Each structure stands twice: as structure tokens, then as C-alpha cells.
Amino acid sequence: MNLNEKQEIAKNTIEWPLLIIAWAWSWKTATLTARVEHMIKEVWVNPWEILCVTFTNKAAKEMRERIWKRLWIHIDNNIYRQKWNLPLIGTFHSIWVYLLKDILNKYDLSELGIDLKKDFIIYDEDDKLKMMKWILTTDLQLDEKQFPARQISYFISEAKNSSLRAKDYSKVVDSYIKEQVQKAYVIYEKKMSENNALDFDDILFKTLQILKNPTILDYYQEKYKYIMVDEYQDTNMVQYEIIKLLASKYRNLAVVWDDWQSIYSWRWADMRNIINFKRDYTEAVVVKLEQNYRSTKCIIDAANCVVKNNKTALEKTLWTDNECGEKIVFIEAPDDKLEASIIAKIIEEKMKESIVIPAKTGIYKNGQDNLIDPRVKHEDDNIATSLELQINKYSDNLILYRTNWQSRQIEEALMSKWIPYKVVWWLKFYDRKEVKDLLAYLKAIFNPNDVIAFKRIINTPSRKIGSRTLEVLDIYKDNFSLPYFSILENVEEIDDLNNGAKSAVKSFFNLMLNFRETATRTEVAELLQYIVDKLDYKSYLVDEFWTEEAEGKMDNIKELINLATNYNWMWPLESISQFLEEVALVSDLDSVENDADYVILMTIHTSKWLEQKRVFVAWVEESIFPHIRSLENEKELEEERRLMYVAMTRAKKELYISRALERFHFGNYVRNPASRFIKEIPKELITNYEFWILKLI
């Protein structure tokens, strides 16, 4: 790949702070990759002193693959299988978990007053909510409707992301609800530490606390002398502080900034971090990458026009050398069903075309893989020099929407036309009941303190242990402050339980004992299989669900076990711990065959790292997109607008934007006006969908 002049500057600025201001598809990842290659091959930087932080696992994986390829290394993607002498590349969360484990092997943190023990486990959003609910109802005895767990944990998350610990929270208490938040926070902190668990916020927050220790900080400053952060506009305060500490000694920090693509303020991403960066590194070299190598001129112009309605955007222009391309097609369907059908219809029609296009010399294009899916290897962008036969593929099509549940209607339309599709739903796999059940078994086996996991499985499959028994166990747990597992062991001595309950709990305890014993000599994949067999989990599923559904669930379990075989080479207990960590932090599943050809459906947020020849943005209506909860707030509205910008710039050649005049929504017919974002696209760049085609449907 040939870098342009500005990309060259970025590549060659090594021993100096660097700010890369990038726009959609300006090859920022390629530039970063080239920079790493340059550092290692020409500047002779030690590869293991390089730290690359990305925002998602997909991005990390892609970057790893690109860099490994440049360095002629063949290696898989597991962070623990990265050799010690290679750059460390990962998300904020995966890197800090890796480093926290490293730290816990070297230091005793209790001496530093930090409450974190070895073999901690990670609580996902769901575990966290369960914990919060439990605290609110039993410890604080609050009315759930008045104090929803979700809202309270949101306040706590906010506190953690502004470096506020529970004991300091009283400073910001200014209302009755925050008083309750404070109480909940204190108990939450205590319970999490008893369970030896970290939630996503804790991973970052604890890291920051630990790095404030000069000895530990110095060790990691020396270890990672060259730091790069992609998607810097999406970092929050705690992440900023961590990076600041690590980079403060050698000041070799490179960040990539793209404020037009900042769509994560709800995760406390703080755009002020760019001001902080400029203040901390006044000497920084600033490089602007403004040329877009992907989309047609028409699409880029339209996207520019939309985002320029944001008052807070800096004055800047994305431009391209690419051809003008076709106008954006606006579909205004009579109703929601037709909207979905038209999209399906267009895809069907496009599949019938097979065209020969002369690829222009000098135009960059993707090689044979113009699949957007990062699971498929991207060839670096080759220069096409000859005529080429272009065959339409289902995978040329990407359908985007604002929220996950919107996929259903489109799925139905695609199904009725026998169009293969795949919904990319990040959390879906690990959110499934059967997967969560089995993971909870693993967690409970691995960590006898994990109350949340125990509560999930103690009566799954049903063992006649109900809410009353659980309540009694809770009381005993609080009174004796023993691990949950020990309470179960001593259940005989609990007078408040009748004999039936006692023996039910006892047999559950014996089962878990058996699992724990098995776990010491069996790798995680085999252990999972053993658990499934021993529980007769299959019959349980068949009893609970329709046969078809149960079979689907068994397939998911197979997939889970299959995934676990990746850890067969480790020691049994280690394999459990690593596996649990991966499933907590990696939310999508690499189970898709590379040569599969299907239409891809996903939310706009998920699509941020993708591109596609033909993109459909559906449901572009006021109060859906922009989302109803952002209409009142100028700042949030601007974020929605940036989201529209992201959606539009996913398209390389063809962009369709659709809406319905009337749709069936929550049991009612609703009529939303067309989204303001559509009106912000200049008329000359847009054309209406021709409805006579409807007759063909």
C-alpha cells in the first residue's frame, strides 16, 4: 500500500507525541499498521514495547492480523497466545484484565490498600443488574418501581467513570435518590469484593487505582514505551487518565481522533479528552487525514452536509478522488411491511444482474474479498489494473437500523424471498439462556464466592429449591460471611429449613463438589460436556421449550463447547479462567464460515468498523432515528446525527435510505414524520424510489 504524504508523516513520527485527526475511511488503521511496521523494521523498536489500544475486539483482531502479516508471523488471535515478544494489541478492557492478572502475580495488592484478589471474575451487564436488584430489594428494601436497578447502576457507573469510590460518593449526593445510590454503591462495592468480581467499569477503575502506585507504574512505563490509541474520541475520563499515566514518562503516545464518529457518549466517552491531549502534549505533531478512499463523491457530500448541521463539529471537509457514483435512493414505503419487502426486493433484483465493469487504473479497490465482514481477511487494498468480472453477492448488502429489535421485520421479508442473511447481534450468543446457564456453572465451579452464578444455577434444572430456601441461605451468608459454597456445605445446620429443602441443597452441593473435582483434571471443553451430560441438560431443555427451540439451544451448546476447545492446551483450571474471561470480554462469535454468502443485518453502532458496496439504512424516522430519547437534548441529537453520518459512510457505492408512512409498533399503528436527517441531504444528491416496481413484489 502506498501512503499519501500525510500518512507518511504519521508513520514517521515515532519518538514524539502524535495526534492523527482522521475521517471515515481515511485509512487510519492502515496508517497505524504501517507505523508499527516501520517502528519495528526500520527504527528497531522492540516489538514488545509497543501497546496498541482499540475500542472493540473486532478492531483489535483486524489490526493484529494486519500487523502479523506485515511481520510474516502466523499466529492466532488469543491475547494469551500472543508471544511475549510481539506488540500487545487489544481493547481497553482485555488489555487491562491481562495486565491486572500480571500485576496480581507479582504484587500483593492488599498491601497497597486495593481490594483485588487473584482469580477474579468478570460480571457482565446482566450479572451486575442481578446483583443490584438483589441489593435494592433485600438490603435496602426499596420499591423497585421507584428505584429501578438499571437507573441506580447507571449512577454508580457514572461515579466510577469519574473516579468516585463509594466512600467518596457522599460529596455528590444532592437528592433523595442519590442518597439511595450511595447506600447501594457501598453495599455493591462490598459484595463485589466478597464475590471477587469486577464489572466492566471496575476493570478500568481498579487499573487506574493500581497505576497510581509509583513502583507498579514505573514497571509498566518501562514495559510499554510506545503507546497507540485508536478511536480516541470514544475514550472516557478513566481511560484517559490511565493512558496519561502510562505515557507520561516516554511521551511516545499516538492517538487517532475522529470526532464525527463519536457515538459513545452514553458510555461516558468524553470529547474533552482531545482538549486534554492538546494540553498535555503541546508539542504533539498533528496530522489530518481527510481523504476518503472508499465511498463515492455523492455519498461523501451528502454525509458532509448532514453532519455540518452539528454546531459543535469543527470546520473540516472530507473529500475523495473517487467517482461521483449514483444518487442516494430514498424509499418512502406506505407501511413497515412494504418497507422491508422493498429492501428484500431490491436485493433480489440486484442479485440477478451480472455486470462487467472496467476498473479504473489508479482507483483503489478491494481485491476478491469485498466482503465487509472483518472475520474475513481484508486484502490490503490493491490497485485494479484490468477489466474485471463483477458478480453480485448477497454479502454486498448491508442493512442497518437504529436498534436491535428492528431486525425482525426485515428478517421476515428476507426469509420470504429465500435470501440468506445473518443478524450480527453482538451480545446475542452469550446472552442466551443456555449459554448463560453453562457459564454460570463454570463460574460457580471456578469461584466458590460467586453468589450471582450460584443463584442462577441452584435451581436450574429444577431441584425444588425455591425462593424461600434462597432467602434463608442469604440470611446465613450475611451472618457468617462465608463463601456461598461453604454455606451450602453446612446446610444441615440451618434450622430454618425443612428436611426436604436441606436434602435438595445438599445434593446440589454434592453435584458441585463433583464438578469441582472434575475441573481440576479436565480441560474446559470436556468439563462442559461432562456438565451437560451429568445434568441431563438436554431433557431439561426439551421439557422447558418446543422441540425445535431445544434443538437450537443444543446447537448453541455445541458451539460453546467447540469454542472452549481453543483452551485445551492449557492447564484445566487455567483453561476455565481464560475461557470465562474471553466470553466476558469478547461479545461476538467467530463461528461464521469465511466463504458464506449472506446479507448482513446489524445496528449502526455495530457497523462502525465495516464498509459495504450497498447499504440500506432502514426506519429513518423522527423518534426512531433520531431516537425518541434524544429529541429533547441538543447534545444527544448531535450524537444521533453523527450516527447518521456513520451509517451513510458505510456505503461505498450505493446507499438506500428508507422509512414507512405508517408502521405497526407495540401493538399500535404509528405515523412518524421522516427523519430530519433526510431533509438535511441536498435534493440534488437524492432520488426517490420508483414505486412501479412494487407491482412486481
Add this chain to the structure above:
DNA sequence: GTAGGACGGATTTTT
């Protein structure tokens, strides 16, 4: 004390 059915309410985005 537990399991299963009826009813009511709430719906962003992800590590």
C-alpha cells in the same frame, strides 16, 4: 414452599 399461568409494562447504542 414451589411451579406454572395470567397479567401488566417497557422498550438505544456496547466493553
Add this chain to the structure above:
DNA sequence: TCCGTCCTAC
């Protein structure tokens, strides 16, 4: 529409 909670029957 789906999910979770409450209530009643066993």
C-alpha cells in the same frame, strides 16, 4: 411483541 413479576393452585 416479549419479558418479567405477581398471584394462585398444587
